[in-house]
Amino acid sequence: MYELNMIFNVIVSAIIVIQSALCLPLNTLLFRIDNEASVFESGDDMYTVIWSTTLPGTGYVTYNYEGEEYTVKDLQNAALRTEDSVHSVRIPKKHLDNNTYTCHSQYVATRRAYVAVKGRTVSTKPVKLNGYSGQEKINVLVISDIHENPGNAEKAVNCFDKQPDLIIMNGDEVSFMTAEYKFKQVLSYARRFSKGSIPVIYTNGNHENRGEYGGDSIDIFKTATGGLYYTCRYGPIEFVCLDSGEDKNDSDWTYSGLVDYTTYIAEETEWMKSLTLDEDSQYKICVVHIPNIKNRYGNNWVDILADMGIDLLIGGHKHRVNFEYNQNGAPFYQMLDGGKNGDNRYIATMLTFGNDEIYAVSYDNEKKLRGEYTYSFSGETPAEETPAEQTP
Numbered sequence: 001m002y003e004l005n006m007i008f009n010v011i012v013s014a015i016i017v018i019q020s021a022l023c024l025p026l027n028t029l030l031f032r033i034d035n036e037a038s039v040f041e042s043g044d045d046m047y048t049v050i051w052s053t054t055l056p057g058t059g060y061v062t063y064n065y066e067g068e069e070y071t072v073k074d075l076q077n078a079a080l081r082t083e084d085s086v087h088s089v090r091i092p093k094k095h096l097d098n099n100t101y102t103c104h105s106q107y108v109a110t111r112r113a114y115v116a117v118k119g120r121t122v123s124t125k126p127v128k129l130n131g132y133s134g135q136e137k138i139n140v141l142v143i144s145d146i147h148e149n150p151g152n153a154e155k156a157v158n159c160f161d162k163q164p165d166l167i168i169m170n171g172d173e174v175s176f177m178t179a180e181y182k183f184k185q186v187l188s189y190a191r192r193f194s195k196g197s198i199p200v201i202y203t204n205g206n207h208e209n210r211g212e213y214g215g216d217s218i219d220i221f222k223t224a225t226g227g228l229y230y231t232c233r234y235g236p237i238e239f240v241c242l243d244s245g246e247d248k249n250d251s252d253w254t255y256s257g258l259v260d261y262t263t264y265i266a267e268e269t270e271w272m273k274s275l276t277l278d279e280d281s282q283y284k285i286c287v288v289h290i291p292n293i294k295n296r297y298g299n300n301w302v303d304i305l306a307d308m309g310i311d312l313l314i315g316g317h318k319h320r321v322n323f324e325y326n327q328n329g330a331p332f333y334q335m336l337d338g339g340k341n342g343d344n345r346y347i348a349t350m351l352t353f354g355n356d357e358i359y360a361v362s363y364d365n366e367k368k369l370r371g372e373y374t375y376s377f378s379g380e381t382p383a384e385e386t387p388a389e390q391t392p
């Protein structure tokens with residue numbers, strides 16, 4: 001495999017050198033940005049900016065902050081990463097919020113011990129990221145379970161009469177994660193809805209875990225924990241974002257004996273137990289794909305999240321809208337945003353935070369209202385209740 005890779009590199013390098021000498025536009029045609037950047041929350045008050053190119057190369061982000069010019073590189077220890085065509089750079093949130101950033105990549109045809117053949121550098125258009133700016137009402141768009149039908153998702157999103165300040169992509173956006181191109185699909189959806197100017201909270205669904213690239217894709221986010229679980233803050237809202245793993249046991253035939261979510265979720269559970277949320281945060285929200293938090297590989301997350309003081313759990317996976325209190329015996333609300341629905345429609349949900357309330361409204365791609373509910377945190381704790389989904 002190494003020899004094949006080396007032969008391929010030598011051929012590509014020769015083509016690059018010859019076409020450069022002949023002033024041919026091959027370089028321009030081959031090496032392009034194929035997914036413009038999106039900005040993801042990644043814990044520790046940091047964002048991770050992710051974009052991709054048609055071929056492998058370097059990645060770096062430039063911006064100015066408080067009069068200084070910054071260039072932040074996609075590094076693995078001291079080395080610039082050059083083997084992938086997906087690029088990710090971690091930047092402090094305070095540097096990027098309400099600031100303009102530009103992403104760049106340079107083609108690297110081959111990189112040997114004492115020589116590298118490099119091609120052109122491409123750059124994205126500068127984009128301004130809209131961070132929290134003290135607004136009274138905060139709109140959060142929830143789009144889980146796209147399952148590779150972004151067209152329907154976009155039609156549903158277009159029903160809302162307000163623009164999101166933050167986007168939650170809560171898993172199962174694609175149906176499997178066999179290779180890099182599937183992750184690029186996720187990137188294309190993030191960009192389609194965020195335009196690179198709205199921060200995105202991303203969590204894995206069970207389907208993003210299926211395939212050889214599942215583990216690699218988590219590394220791209222460079223989270224504070226190393227797993228796809230982290231905490232983040234948007235103004236008065238504090239989020240605990242969790243990876244719920246798969247929806248079957250490790251021993252299920254589906255996984256061919258090649259997964260160990262039992263260990264991964266046990267480590268995540270220990271991390272959860274170590275968390276203390278900010279008492280000053282007005283809303284404490286858990287984001288997780290699979291809402292069965294009573295049993296995640298033998299771990300009961302209900303008490304852990306209750307001890308954190310979670311107000312609302314935002315889940316997906318069930319492909320239906322629901323607004324519930326006391327699900328799984330949890331002393332907080334639950335909201336399922338819809339996603340790809342059983343009737344072949346897509347349901348998106350917009351949450352508006354403000355005045356100690358969260359107003360949730362859900363529409364499908366046929367412009368039908370699929371659910372509406374107001375969570376109020378100023379009065380009595382509600383008795384057990386299950387507001388029904390509104391049928392079309």
Ligand SMILES: [Fe+2]
Pocket residue numbers: 172205206207289316317318
């Ligand atoms: Fe799912």
